Each structure stands twice: as C-alpha cells, then as structure tokens.
Amino acid sequence: MSKKFKLKVSARLMRKKVKKQVVSQKKQCRFKSNPDLARALDYKNVSLLRGFLTERGKILPSRVSGNSDFYQRKLARQIKLARSMALLPYCSIGR
Amino acid sequence: MMYYETLILLDPQASPADIESVESQVKDLLSKNTGSLATFDKWGKYSLAYPVRKKDHGIYALARYEIAENHDALFKKLDTHFRVKLPDLVMRHVHVKLTPEEFKAEYIKPEPVDREGGDRGDRGGDRRRAQRATAAAPVREAAPAKKEEASAAEQAAELTTDQSAEG
Numbered sequence: 001m002s003k004k005f006k007l008k009v010s011a012r013l014m015r016k017k018v019k020k021q022v023v024s025q026k027k028q029c030r031f032k033s034n035p036d037l038a039r040a041l042d043y044k045n046v047s048l049l050r051g052f053l054t055e056r057g058k059i060l061p062s063r064v065s066g067n068s069d070f071y072q073r074k075l076a077r078q079i080k081l082a083r084s085m086a087l088l089p090y091c092s093i094g095r
Numbered sequence: 096m097m098y099y100e101t102l103i104l105l106d107p108q109a110s111p112a113d114i115e116s117v118e119s120q121v122k123d124l125l126s127k128n129t130g131s132l133a134t135f136d137k138w139g140k141y142s143l144a145y146p147v148r149k150k151d152h153g154i155y156a157l158a159r160y161e162i163a164e165n166h167d168a169l170f171k172k173l174d175t176h177f178r179v180k181l182p183d184l185v186m187r188h189v190h191v192k193l194t195p196e197e198f199k200a201e202y203i204k205p206e207p208v209d210r211e212g213g214d215r216g217d218r219g220g221d222r223r224r225a226q227r228a229t230a231a232a233p234v235r236e237a238a239p240a241k242k243e244e245a246s247a248a249e250q251a252a253e254l255t256t257d258q259s260a261e262g
Contacts, residue, residue: 039200043191044102044157046205085102085187086153087205089144 027066031075041074043081049088052079057092097166098198100159101173104187107140107152113184114156121158124176128169130162133198141207147186159198 031038040048052060052075059079062072082088101121105114118135125132138155147153162169170190177185 040203042202044205045203048203081189081191083144085104085189086143086145086147092144 029066029068029071031071032068038071041071041078043078043085043087045078046082046087049075049079049082053088053092055092057089096161096195097164098159098161098193098195099190100157100193100198101188101190103156103158103177103185104143104147105154105156106148106184106186107150107154109154109184114154117156117181117184118158120176120181121160121173124172125160125162125169128162128166128172130160130166130169132158132160134159136204138204139207141205150186153186157202159193161198 031041037048043049052065054060059076062069065072067075079088083090103117105117114137118132121135122132124130134157136157136159138157140152140154143151143153173190174188177188
C-alpha cells in the first residue's frame with residue numbers, strides 16, 4: 001500500500017486502525033502467562049513494580065505494558081500502596 | 096484465622112532498643128486481642144523514594160500476624176497506638192490482608208538503594224525488567240556499599256543520556 005499521492009482521509013484512518021489492531025494483538029499479559037510472576041506482584045517487590053513506571057514515576061497504561069484488566073488493576077493497587085509507604089515515588093524528576 | 100501484615104516505617108534515628116520496644120508493644124497489643132505475632136522482620140535503613148517528615152531515610156519493619164475472625168477492633172487499636180503513643184518513632188504504617196499461602200510464603204524484600212546520585216527513574220527499555228522480575232534486582236541498584244562510585248557513575252551516565260536526549 002505504498003501510494004505516492006496523498007490518500008483520502010478515510011483511507012488514512014483505515015490504515016491507522018489496521019496498524020493499531022496489529023500492534024495490540026501481539027502483546028500478552030505477562031502475569032497471566034506466568035503464575036510465579038503473578039504471585040510476585042506485591043507492593044514490597046519494588047524491583048518488579050519499578051519496571052511498570054515511566055521515568056516520571058507514572059504508572060504505564062495497559063496498552064503499553066500489555067497487562068490484562070485484572071492484573072493492571074492489581075498492579076496499580078500495589079504501586080499506590082508502595083507509593084504511600086515511600087517505597088516508590090509519586091513523581092520523580094525525569095529529564 | 097485471619098492473616099495480616101503491617102509494614103511500619105520508623106524514624107531513621109531510631110535506636111535498636113526503640114525498635115525492640117515497638118516489637119514488644121505490637122506483640123502485647125496482638126496477644127490482648129486474640130492474636131499472635133508470627134514474624135517481625137527488621138529490614139533496616141532504607142533510602143526513601145521521597146522525603147517523609149523532611150527525612151530521606153527510614154527504617155522499615157514488617158510484622159506478620161494472625162488473629163481470630165472478626166477482630167477489626169485490633170486495627171483501630173494498632174492505628175491509635177502508632178499515632179498517639181509512638182508518633183515520633185512510627186512515621187507510616189499500612190495493614191495488608193494476606194491469604195494463608197501468602198502468610199507462609201517468603202516475600203521479596205526491596206534492596207536498600209542509596210539515591211545520592213539522583214533518582215534516574217526508569218528510562219526507556221527498563222520495562223523489560225518486569226520480565227526478569229522476581230529475584231533479580233536492577234543492575235544499577237546493586238552494591239549499596241560502593242555508593243560513591245555508583246553515584247559518580249550515575250552522574251556521568253545522567254550527563255551522557257541528557258546529551259543524547261537533547262541532541
């Protein structure tokens with residue numbers, strides 16, 4: 001689909017939609033596929049939780065991390081708990 | 096039997112005697128309320144993710160205990176005890192309910208990171224750490240004894256990444 005002239009708006013949007021679908025299908029929830037990891041999902045396990053924060057300390061959305069609904073909620077709950085106990089930052093100064 | 100754990104954040108200047116007294120007070124409170132303290136792990140001094148009461152460090156202690164069913168009064172008593180009787184020692188605390196399996200299982204203790212070099216946070220690509228999760232701690236957080244070298248290295252790395260980010 002490499003046309004040199006500009007595509008009509010509707011065609012461009014269709015291509016975008018297809019691209020998005022393809023990308024999101026590849027991601028699998030790492031907690032669903034690994035029960036040991038799921039068991040390790042705890043507010044005390046800072047090294048695991050840190051991998052789900054951006055450099056500013058924000059929680060990564062599930063469309064980026066690939067987590068399923070259930071585990072994303074659980075993860076968020078554990079991160080917020082860790083934050084309240086000063087194990088993780090609420091906001092870190094990224095550059 | 097219900098299983099719980101309480102993570103306590105204590106003042107960094109607390110002496111070992113202070114921490115022992117906290118442990119015994121928690122034990123007493125539990126035994127008076129049909130509970131029994133299973134473990135009281137002192138994690139030691141940690142660098143906090145953000146200043147708490149204007150302090151950058153704190154001492155963590157994790158108490159795991161079991162109590163008879165329907166004893167919510169215990170938590171109120173623990174809370175008031177920490178807030179009214181030990182406000183100078185105990186800075187934060189949180190109660191978490193555990194399943195019987197979690198109660199018996201070992202938990203993963205965080206590494207006491209010294210953040211004098213500055214908290215770089217998680218740059219792009221470090222999200223893959225989550226896949227290598229459970230036991231492994233991130234490389235840059237290893238060896239807290241070499242904090243000067245580590246902080247110097249971190250600062251140097253920070254400079255280079257800044258240059259690459261701005262460039």
